[in-house]
Amino acid sequence: MSEFDYDLFVIGAGSGGVRASRIAASHGAKVAVAEEYRIGGTCVIRGCVPKKMLVYGSHFAEELQDAAHYGWTIDSMRFDWATLRDTVLRDVDRLETAYTSTLDNNRVEHFHERATIAGAHAVRLASGREVTARYILVATGAWPVMPDFEGNQYCITSNEVFHLPELPERVVIQGAGYIAMEFAGIFNALGSKVTVVNRSDVILRGYDEALRDRLLQITMARGIEYKFHCPITKVEQRDGGGFTVTPGKKDPIPADVVLIATGRRPNTDGLGLENAGIDLGPGGEIPVDEFSKTACDSIYAVGDVTDRVQLTPVAIREGHAVADALFGGEKRTIAYDCIPSAVFSQPPIASVGLTEGEARNRYGNVKVYSSDFRPMKNVFAERHERGLYKLVVDANTDRILGIHMIGPDSPEILQAAAIAVRAGLTKADFDATVALHPSMAEELVLMR
Template structure:
């Protein structure tokens, strides 16, 4: 292959999946290059879960400082500086991008910081005009926010731009009620903004267990977030003072300083040359791949969000690792299992889940048992907060096997990661019952349900 192509592997997209695949393939001895048209690190590091989680941490202090007086602390003169938080988060993004670049360099991966387009089964053309050949091409370009077509959508922003706001808005309208929408609704609400969520259906966080969705809705409404359900954005206009008016079906216009559209993400395939190379594209714009992430063109693979199977960073990393081990390590690695994947929404409070929801379990298995613990966290009791946590176990009535765990409350994602191992391992309700509780903790509720 060394005499035939410039590289053994050429990766398009230096996000989590692409970087992992590049690094592992190079460790197996492959000659690897990666092209990235924007910034190394991809959605998660540059404009997604990492900077968003830092904003979540920053917004939590509003509640923590209010609660501190119940623990004997006198806090006065509280002020919040949005530019300081924003710039601190962006500096950390710069640090992480540098770390990703160093990882590629240390593993002797050549980096092209420019756009790449596939021109054939073994060739790509860079924006500079240079053509590079490779035995294998991997597409790992991720996904991109969807901006629906409506009048005035140029006045709106997506999750790409929200990290760069010049000032903290007083009034925020968010279109959508998925995890991105609900996370930013919690951030802005905690920072003192008036938040209105406009959603075309009457469901938040579609796909999560209904009891958790209802609990989050109750808590966030009590915190002051307003919801306009069964409504679609029709028009957004800019007023003379720079503010926005949001027009929806059947409602008076909503005044806003920013309108954040978070109505979904689609695979980022525009301009990649996939059609010219003969790569099959699915109905949702996704690259169609088999269980080994190979497209219908034998030399072209794809991993991560661009395949639109499960849009989660850890899944992209798993796929990238498995691809590199299989193709360049000649290893017989198992296919990525997409069933028992834990997930979390860093709303306020956060929720986390793994396995089947109650509805899914009843449809799949018929007879199931459901155990719940509805409790007020000790911290909330002492801080005189009425908010309650809710944990839920979904169990196969015939086998006693845990089919799903669903949690909402402080630190739910941190607790669920360990609990997800139990579900993945096929443990039973009896195994949970036999485990001694760790007291006092919220996590102990998982082993105390009867």
């Protein structure tokens, strides 16, 4: 008889937790997972997947407008928010069922209730039951931050935005990170009046400056209004419906929806980590070593709750690595450099490796190649928006340090290009590659 109820108990059934559970079970471990919300976690239930579907839905506004230039006549064009919303939510249900089936098919027991840590090898369920495990994995993700200001109870976060009863005519969004910029693009395309307010004058901090500037210019031309250096100080409910938003010392803004997108905080409140001698970091994150182990030898943590890199594919790799190390005899670390990322703004941004500024600070002598072009699709549609691609190169070794793109389909193009950066290929390797014509991707091998 085992001295523990389970070999591995996972708290949180998001992407990282489900992957760790499945892989551990495939190695023969007895595994259980607890999830207090819905199986699938942030990405599947209230994050990147349903958001990307809204992005797809909003793109039809542009496509239908441009169709006339390609010979199409479309009469009685109209949009119904409820149809898109309900389609997205149905697919979320489908994905939750698929994730649940993955656990069932791998004989992973799952508890639909909150779980907290009661000790180095003990987990307490909300029902009062206490179970033991040889190892515990915390994969509870992160939660939207709600700033403290008068009237914040009238605001929503990215958790609630997928359930709006109707398409708002006026949307105020606080924040200028990827969540803010993506929903600004979605609502703008669907016809809402969008105002973005931010405490600084920088959007998408961490991305290449030239791409940020280009996105700002394009979105302003599309009708998105920006108010910088003025975080929200008050939201008041209006008698006739809607709200009045006060951004700092600037004039109030009328709104039907106020979306707060000011970042996400590791979801560690009340987890009981202190019962295992684990102290949280300054941002509420769980400190871990390179193998995702906490200060307690039997407890591990992966994904956004560690505040390393808040990306779903990273959490999946971390969870997989933990399961392999604990039960598969394969101990390995995760490489956090050269991770590709994208912002599904309109137009989208995609990036991998070092920005121009980061490269100059680290290497000093760098070369920057760029292509500033008007995509063929935009030319035919008489759109004047321009794409911008950049290659950041180490001048001493010719190795490509970073690739940064803004324009239609940039994320789809970047995934393959990211392999080249990860592999350490050079600018000469790109130059020696024959262009695929006509395409936007060919710009990557034509820069001189």
